[in-house]
Amino acid sequence: MSPKPVLIAQISDLHIKPPGVLAYGRVDTAAAFQRCVAALNAFTPKPDLVVISGDLADTPTAEEYDHLKRLFEPLKLPFVGIPGNHDSRQMMRAAFPLAAYAFPSGPLNQRLEIGGLDLLLLDSSVHGQPHGELDAPTLQWLDATLASSPERPALLFLHHPPFQTGIWHMDRQNLLNAGELASMVRRHPRVQLIATGHVHRATLAMFAGVPTTICPAPNHAVDLDLDHLREPSFRVEPPAFHLHSWFPGEGFGSVVTHQVFIGDFDGPHPFFGPDGKLL
Numbered sequence: 001m002s003p004k005p006v007l008i009a010q011i012s013d014l015h016i017k018p019p020g021v022l023a024y025g026r027v028d029t030a031a032a033f034q035r036c037v038a039a040l041n042a043f044t045p046k047p048d049l050v051v052i053s054g055d056l057a058d059t060p061t062a063e064e065y066d067h068l069k070r071l072f073e074p075l076k077l078p079f080v081g082i083p084g085n086h087d088s089r090q091m092m093r094a095a096f097p098l099a100a101y102a103f104p105s106g107p108l109n110q111r112l113e114i115g116g117l118d119l120l121l122l123d124s125s126v127h128g129q130p131h132g133e134l135d136a137p138t139l140q141w142l143d144a145t146l147a148s149s150p151e152r153p154a155l156l157f158l159h160h161p162p163f164q165t166g167i168w169h170m171d172r173q174n175l176l177n178a179g180e181l182a183s184m185v186r187r188h189p190r191v192q193l194i195a196t197g198h199v200h201r202a203t204l205a206m207f208a209g210v211p212t213t214i215c216p217a218p219n220h221a222v223d224l225d226l227d228h229l230r231e232p233s234f235r236v237e238p239p240a241f242h243l244h245s246w247f248p249g250e251g252f253g254s255v256v257t258h259q260v261f262i263g264d265f266d267g268p269h270p271f272f273g274p275d276g277k278l279l
């Protein structure tokens with residue numbers, strides 16, 4: 001039997017408002033997140049960890065983080081979060097004081113070991129700005145951490161994608177110093193996946209020779225406007241999260257990313273009848 005994979009559920013861009021307030025006057029992000037929590041609790045096999053890749057709050061305010069913490073209460077899985085451009089480092093530290101942050105102040109980077117796998121959570125937020133940037137302490141920490149155990153596979157998580165999606169208003173607020181991340185990733189072959197958020201839609205690209213994903217959101221998606229037809233817009237598309245499965249094996253093993261839709265869908269139904277024939 002093949003060894004059990006490590007399962008990392010990634011959710012992103014929760015944009016929690018104060019109770020009763022809709023995002024953009026239209027989206028009930030709290031209700032969307034409640035459905036996401038229910039889907040995570042119901043998923044089998046149980047994920048080992050939930051990573052929230054930024055934009056946990058929306059404005060941000062302490063009231064939003066209080067609301068968020070209450071919404072997390074029913075979640076039966078361990079979780080960790082990194083800030084996005086809608087978050088505040090200080091408020092996140094206050095809301096989640098027990099997280100194993102790499103630094104006592106500043107960026108909220110974290111390193112977690114799950115079985116044979118390392119997760120490196122990078123804080124790409126820039127105070128008051130929509131774009132992302134990995135600051136010098138974060139890059140130094142990443143380099144040293146990657147160098148410290150070169151045989152272990154590592155997954156990187158950060159909010160801002162380091163590549164262009166073709167969605168004009170998101171591309172001007174992606175990871176500003178993507179080149180610095182690329183050269184670092186090239187120096188450390190143990191990086192097996194870079195998982196991001198920010199754009200609220202499932203996206204895949206190769207970056208520095210590594211598969212790099214954007215996680216869909218539980219609420220609304222940034223409109224796939226590749227022709228600059230509209231002002232920045234969103235659509236309420238099917239909500240989803242990502243499930244990254246790491247299978248131990250030769251070399252660094254292998255990583256497979258599934259998109260899991262949130263909702264009640266017809267099925268599962270068997271393909272075959274009791275006689276073994278296709279139905």
Ligand SMILES: [Fe+2]
Nearest residue numbers: 055084085198
């Ligand atoms: Fe964002």
